[in-house]
Amino acid sequence: MTTDTVYQAAESSPSVNGRPLSAAATLDGSVLDSIAQRVLWLSTAMIDAANRGRPNSSGVKAGGHQASSASMAGIMTSLWFAELTAEDRVSVKPHASPVLHSINYLLGELDESYLGRLREKGGLQSYPSRLKDPDTVDFSTGSVGIGATAPIWAAMSHRYLRDQFPETPKGGRFISLLGDAELDEGAVWEAVTDPGVRQLGELLWIVDLNRQSLDRVIPDVQIQRLQGMFAAADWQVLTCKWGRGIKQLFAAEGGDLLRARLEDMPNEEYQRLLRSDPGQLHERLLGSAPDPRLAALVDPLTPRELGVAIRDLGGHDIGLLLETYRQVDPTRPTVLFAYTVKGRGLATEGHPNNHAAQLNEAQMQELAQLSGMDLANPWQRFAAGTAEEAACRVAAERLARPAVGEGRIPELPAELPWSYKAIGSTQAALGRFLSDLARGVPEAAERVVTLSPDVASSTNLGGWINKTGVWSPGERRDWFADDADRLLKWTEGAHGQHIELGIAEVNLVCLAGELGATWSRWGQPLIPIATLYDPFVNRALEPWSYGIYAGGQSILVGTPSGVTLAPEGGAHQSINTPSIGLEQPGCIAWEPAFAQDLEWCMLAAMNLIGRPGGTSAYFRLSTRPVEQSLARLPEDPALLERRREHAVAGGYRIIRHAPGSEQVTLVGVGAIMPEVLEAARRLEALGVHAGVVCLTSPDLVFRSLQERHKTGGSQRTAIVEALFPAAEPAPLVTVMDGHPHTLSFLAGVRGDRIRNLGVTEFGQSSSVEDAYRIHGIDVDSIVRAAADLAGL
Template identity: 70%
Template sequence: MSVDAHPPVESHDLTPHLTDGASSPADLEVLREISQRVLWLSSAIINVANRGRENTSGVKVGGHQASSASMIDIMVSLWFSELTQHDRVSVKPHASPALHAINHLLGDLDPKYLTTLRAKGGLQSYPSRRKDPDTVDFSTGSVGIGPTAALWAAMSHRYVKSRFPEAPKAGRFISLLGDAELDEGAIWEAVADPAVACLGELLWIVDLNRQSLDRVVPDIQTQRLQGMFEAAGWQVITLKWGSTISRLFDLPGGDELRTRLEEMPNEEYQRMLRVAPDEIAARIVGETGSQALRDLLSGIDPATLAVAVRDLGGHDIGLLLDAYRTVDPGRPTVIFAYTVKGRGLPTEGHPNNHSALISEAQMLELAAASGVDPEDPWAPLPADSAAAALCRARGQELTRDAVTPTPKISVPSAMTRAHRAPISTQAALGRFLADLTREAPEVAGRVVTCSPDVASSTNLGGWINKTGVWSVNDRRDWFADDAERVLKWAEGTHGQHIELGIAEVNLVCLLGELGATWSRWGERLIPIATLYDPFIPRALEPWSYGIYSGGQSIIIGTPSGVTLAPEGGAHQSIYTPSIGLEQPECIAWEPAFAQDLEWTMLAAMEQVGVEGGTSSYFRLTTRPLPQELANLPEDPTLLERRRRHAVAGGYRLTHHDPATEQVTLVGVGAIMPEVIRAAELLGEQGITAGVVCLTSPDLVFRSFNRRGSVGTRSEGDDIVDVLFPEQHRAPIVTVMDGHPHTLSYLAGVRGDRIRCLGVSEFGQSSSLEDAYALHGIDTAAVVDAALGLLGR
């Protein structure tokens, strides 16, 4: 709609002004110059990746020019003015090119990498702490997990400093996240944790560009999101309008202008950014605009108005710097910074700009606007310029001291307890941790346990009574004088158990960051988490991402399988054994006996919190097993041989000559009594049955898969040949309380015929015997499978 003609009015001065305490105009000009260069570099990094390299596969390279552009002013205000070397920042996944551009200007990224985005050995698609060549504090890319990683890192550092006061200091833990990430449940599980409200070192900045991958978000409901943060105890700061347009709001008609812009639907606002400058006033006035509003807008040059309507808080560097100075250090803070997606690019505000690549002609225009020669896209800023001087100074200021690792800690290979009475592996875990404090106190001092409100039901009670519960602040124990209380719950800054709410995602995210303290601050921890095994899949993705990011830890799923028969189908786990086998940089364990649990736990702990280490996943149960079934050798040499086999993945329980073996029974975990009994019954029928107990189907598979490979072999690599001698073939029956395909690879070890018994259907509440019979993993089923393979 056209604007009615009116007498000309006085034009308005829209020169940006500074609020009290902000940087000088000269400083801001330097920061804006750097911001423009970062816009160019991030866009060029993506452009070269897509147009500057040969692509014979036809698979798009991709990148996110618009998503980087919306975050650039925020990032420049931080890296070139606000951060210290002690701060750690999580950067939203799609702003990785902006991060690399900034690191390049700071001297932290060699120019040779600027052409390698998404190429082998080059810059990763999303920030990667371990795979990128420059400084990346947190791996992001799993939406919603990256922002919370900084939160759990803050808590982990608090824990480290409370236990080891000499540990290096840390600054703020900052998360830069896109508004669409606030749809993720992981965000709100973390924000709602009661301990988080005490973490004043947390600062989140939300890039509120009101666009997602596919569309302009119709109703971002910012007030509701702000209220949710406030209810959780966070300070909330909103930067909606920049200082330039704010000056217009103070003029006659300005209140109506502000109201109109703020009540305008997101889609209408974004559409307004796409029209010619001389159409903007008419779109603002609409059909109901007052004369005062018309007068105000008619006095503004269209080009100037086009700049003004884009003047949002997230692009006003002076306003951002002011906001940082108002942060309350006593509680976490979130800044909602309104931005334009694609800010400064021809695609800004377009609903489909998420993965859009600006044209070659548009790249030339951007180069001209940035003062860059497109033939020399990576040329440095003029050496004598204030911008170059600031980059050099900030590069030096942000350089971090080298991390000094914890002196080597010797983890014993075994302990002294004799395991005689029937006991479950879950109960054995609790006993093991209690013994550890006595037999290996230095190791025990590095252990930190976590659980999502299941500490007592996963047998951590004894450990907690010995070490206490860690809390951000000391808390009074009102039940300290209760003589009938078995589990002591003294919370303070010196405990070694961290209890979270029933939120498995929080648990494993914290676990990953506790497992990264050795590489962040040089303090080794051995984090161990217990949760019910059926919920491992719920926590798998963030735990896997923590491992990808360098967090080494031990996760214990217990109780597991249908062995917890009275609990029924709601709490059974079926496919978790194969999850453990398939997870990179993790060893999956399922020990049957208490001695196996002790040996394998010590082996797992040896590998946590060290360069080149690995995580572990244990699957335990509450079924007590007679420990004499383990048939431990009495001779020390043979006992040590058993230990080596157990930590390599498994051992033979029968001692006959494998050449006489007619069938091999392979069992895992709690099912071993049925396997052993089946071998006895077969023996009564004149059939020699070998029994193999696997402590780690994962390690045995690795041994199988490495056979014939070229390279250095280590102890235990030949375990598959020890368990299944090539020259003594026999049919195999595998049995486990989990999905039977987990062990199906054993058919390929020697080419044997095989029957795989396991659980592949939902269960129901029952006795243990009924559960095993229902799923065909009882003794009778094992005997029947063996006889079937033998043709009887």
Template identity: 60%
Template sequence: MTIAPIRAMHSAEQSAEESTVEPRPADDAVFATRRDIEGRLLWLSTAIVHHANRVRPNASGIKVGGHQASSASMVSIMTALWFGRLRAEDRVSVKPHASPVLHAINFLQGRLDAAHLPTLRAFGGLQSYPSRSKDPDQVDYSTGSVGIGATATVWGAIARRYVSEDAGRPAGRQYALVGDAELDEGAIWEAVLDPQVAGLGELVWIVDLNRQSLDRVVPGAAADRLQQMFASAGWQVLTVKYGALLEGLFERVGGAALRERLDAMSNPEYQRLLRCTAGELRERLPGAGPQAEAVAGLLGQLDDATLLAALRNLGGHDLAALDGALAAIDDRRPTVIFAYTVKGYGLPTQGHPQNHSALLTDAQYDELAASLGMDPRHPWERFPAETAAGRLCAQTAARLERTAVAAVAPSPVPVDIGRTPTGSATTQAALGRVLLDLTRAAPETARRIVTVSPDVSSSTNMGGWVNKVGVWAPSERVDWFHDDAETVLHWREKPTGQHIELGIAETNLVGLLGELGATWSRWGRPLLPIGVLYDPFVQRALEPWSFGIYAGGQSILVGTPSGVTLAPEGGAHQSITTPSLGIEQPGCTTWEPAFAIDTEWTLLAALSRLGRSDGGSAYLRLSTRPVDQSLAMVPTDPAARERRRRQAVAGAYLLHRAEAPQVTIVAMGALVTEAVQAAQRLAQQGVPADVVCVTSPGLLFQALQARHGQGTGESWILDQAFPADRATPMVTVLDGHPHTLAFLAGIHQVASRTLGVSRFGQSGSLQDVYRHHGIDTDSIISAALDLAL
């Protein structure tokens, strides 16, 4: 069998020219067996979607959906990988719309029972897209949010190195099977361009270059540009464009003209030819250029079946060519393989510009079954064990068998280090202080902590921690500023470092957080990952971080500085809506501490929930505003201190108790100072006020839901922070959107005023900005008097 050559770009300097890598000679018997499996995977993946839409009862009548065409374009690639080159230590991120192929592979290996195959997109069944946490079979990476599945392999590679005994040696490859339209996502290029990625030789991306997106044929021939972009970032670039049949034709008289014609052809024109009959092809394919006669002469020598097959004979469907590409991977640097494919290959819908979500009709389904030798009435069939394909499936299952990951309990986290802060302090600075305290009070726990930052370590008060633990790198690097007396932040890079610095890309930060937060389940090595970024940019990172939580990654995200308290910096650096994340984000608890001691207690509580099957993630919203720590009035009695700690962790505590309150001021974070001042001035006017300090609106909302029978949590914190016998009209105030705390008035159905920030900020002094948004002391007093008098 003739093997299609593979074109490789070896560096950015060589990107303008291509060299040929010759794959090993094909073993006809080996590839014949793989082709049998390829056909069965095409059938099973198509049948899984067909059954979900046209066989399973559907009372609602709403389309179930699925992606037969997107799966079909990946069948050859996944056959070549799983049944040829994949090893047990490798991990694979499968493009979202090819999930049926993954389940079919697991079924043929005996890793998934046939009873699951009819359950695609059913409640409790196979998920719409691969899911580590919800699918019943082995899934390495959750995908579904376009682009994130591909970049997850980058962060998975770094996380694997971080927990490895030898950080410089890859432990298995990290494959990502990527749709070409996914390369439109900015997150892809933020990851590719991060300086650390060029050294990840275990990274292999295979691009399914079918030249279609959801709605259309991609108009431009962008492959060359994409290849050059990867090569410029230091990647090895391999291209598998044509299959053996076409390569053989290229060697014949007129073949050079045919190659030139196909290479120059636009994507839409090629896709249109896929819909043509053989007769139409003979008219259209030669084109109108000077080489048309030579092309027509070659086509005239082919029968109709060969002509139709040749047009579709792309490298991404040639198992030998794909195997050669996989054999040519250079493990010294990341690799991307561009595999040209036909979307819907092997289906009646192949190449149609609107085939993305198209479903085969019953007649087309029966026709496909007949062509593949399958019985549509009994679609779920494995190969008999005694056949060559059956033996290969069994051998593949044995080769890919993994040792079960032993659960390792994370180191215990103390609940209270014992320090009582004094003077004036910020919650942002308290974060770094707590991390340093942990290195002395709980060194085993501290060794599990890994911090990540997008180039804001010094500006978020992480300098002391970085100096203490060092910066992680696969190998030790020279610190050329170690003897510079004016250098405050010491950048010591070594394999034992515990801080990872990324470029200015928040999506990269949370992508890495998600994978560091999954090492407990992937490798049995629980880590305590903390990511620190500016709070205004939390929302930029929220979608990929949320997806990481869904995929099982447990981490702590710290947003600081926050709110309009960054008064001089104006709206560009002021966050408004982030306080409500704890109410709205599944799998995450949000805390916004007002005092340094609250920061310590809530951070320790968040750390204790990481790296465990019943754990979860956390978001801490911190401030750069100095606050008088004496306002916290931390009890000196040990029992009373512990009671305060439990309340702070649970969501709120009564900070200031009036004799006979006429109004309750509820404040969060930096605005506690104004709340206390307002209570003092109200008392002078004969309007006593309680002050409640809220640390977590999300936990309070859960408690209220539980009280109403709509959740399984406990509601004791409501009785302690908002006792019924002290229920009065309520003023809520925070440095964020006022709706965050508005629900609290519903605890006892009291009248309320909600103060906060609902407009983009202005630059100015703190007093001016607070006054502008109506969250200053005078505004709190005015709202309280309106309610109390």
């Protein structure tokens, strides 16, 4: 890759005009090595320009990762310029984003003006971003471990699409480029070991095995353990350890000793060899008691030759990489461990603290000379007529992608024509809603895909599953098909619309994110609805947030929620999830109290999925049966429509008093509404006029308040004005089965006095009634708080 490269390809180099350059076999090693060196220079210069070349009045460095980029330059050059097709999709490790942008620049799809604007407003992002970078980025990365697994779920999503909608554009390989330190993340192994993944032969992971993390050299030799873990999950395991140059030494007399010496030494000792003074290299390699055969092999080598040899790793030998790609088994996922040197070709290569280190001006000048470049004019492309320029041009043509189609989900109705049981929970209503959707709006329902981590039946998806079936990458025999006592039919095949994963919430939301991105990848929109236990939303939050950031639009249903799941007790109850929903960007959080509210809000949320400008949704549901008549649905069609409009805007009034007569307003959310309404009845008996507001989405009400402050009034501010008229101030008592601070913002609507009731402590096993009393959200607590504010 650099001027010290030992191996040169054996193939002859035909003239540029006589070479089609349409496949890897037509490119000799020197051309690809030259391109890789230019990629190394450009990526290093981009980071240099962002730091040394940019005014900085704040004192906060722009940062960047020259060493992490350098170790990937050869691997990524081999892929983009000789291997990838237009159908392939690649996830690039976060710290190698400058390499991706450098390649896109050489391919002609990134304007030169961006190269000096890494980590600058309006410029290139710190880490690859599908939505924020100006050039082609297949997967957003940055959350370590999450971006690496994204191609798994994209591959599964594409398989699902092709089964459901055969007109979906064909897919290629789904490739992850990740660092070996990233394999420390638990999310990686949750994904690798999922049973459905073993059938995805289109998966290829290339591990940049540079044996360094952020702060240290990774201790000992861990490759055998990692290889074994992938093999145990039925992945094909390939390894590019040594380049073909040093392999010639291994084949010579004493070469077996050299190989054993290098492979048996700990990672730290190998890294120390890389940093050794040339005059000490022979002594350090031979050790304190050198074997005469080993000494006879290495003594004739100059320090430069020996230094080049020990750096000749497989991840930098582009020809070897291309040969290895031909060995990939297309019937199962493959991992390729490519040994590299972190900082390869830079003055900082191999240093244990080189993660964020940057070259100084003198070192940049030296790299420019080695690269045939000029630090004062750093962004030169290859000259026209050169073999490298031809290779870039042909690669650009090969990788050009057609425009993505604009498939649309049919517009969903505002409501369905069926009613719900007199007593029921919002969780039960979800199951009924999905079944009704399939018979009422089948053309939209066929775009719905549900998924859960082994909790489908306990989150009320049973009816939907019986109707639509379970999807799997391959047909599976249902051995219980003739069991008359089984209520849940578990028929797995290519046309089911439910996907069941193992007990791994991270996998669940990662798949939901990729299913929710199919509209932008292949022009086929889906409505992914993922159900999980609400206490585990915290566990899934970071990868779900990543999915939203990357453009995935999905609906997450957390159920059952709060201490209403009373007998479970302890930490198996969700306290802070209402706040999480309110604070999550790119998402609307909902907590309907009644079945009709759920239907209205779910239809509204679905209409925002799978399209440009769309948004995700989070529903917090409950298993608590609630008397549906408490909603007091208006019978008049016009008033019923107003109720629906208010419900999907964030909330509605159940009890309203004459202007000026309301002494206190009770605000409830979700399954707590029976207590709120009973408290209002008791207060009325005490002579206190209590209004009642039911919020379906504190999130939307908060946005309405924020919008009012921004604009002084708009359609979006209407709901906060309707619920809390400025001319009718009254003290507020807010109640929810979650942390009380979620609704504390309501004090800012009119400046009202406020009492926020909710859950602030871990729960314990009890009845629902006892749980409400323990946490002060029972009827008595609501009445006392309201009476205090009303001056009773």
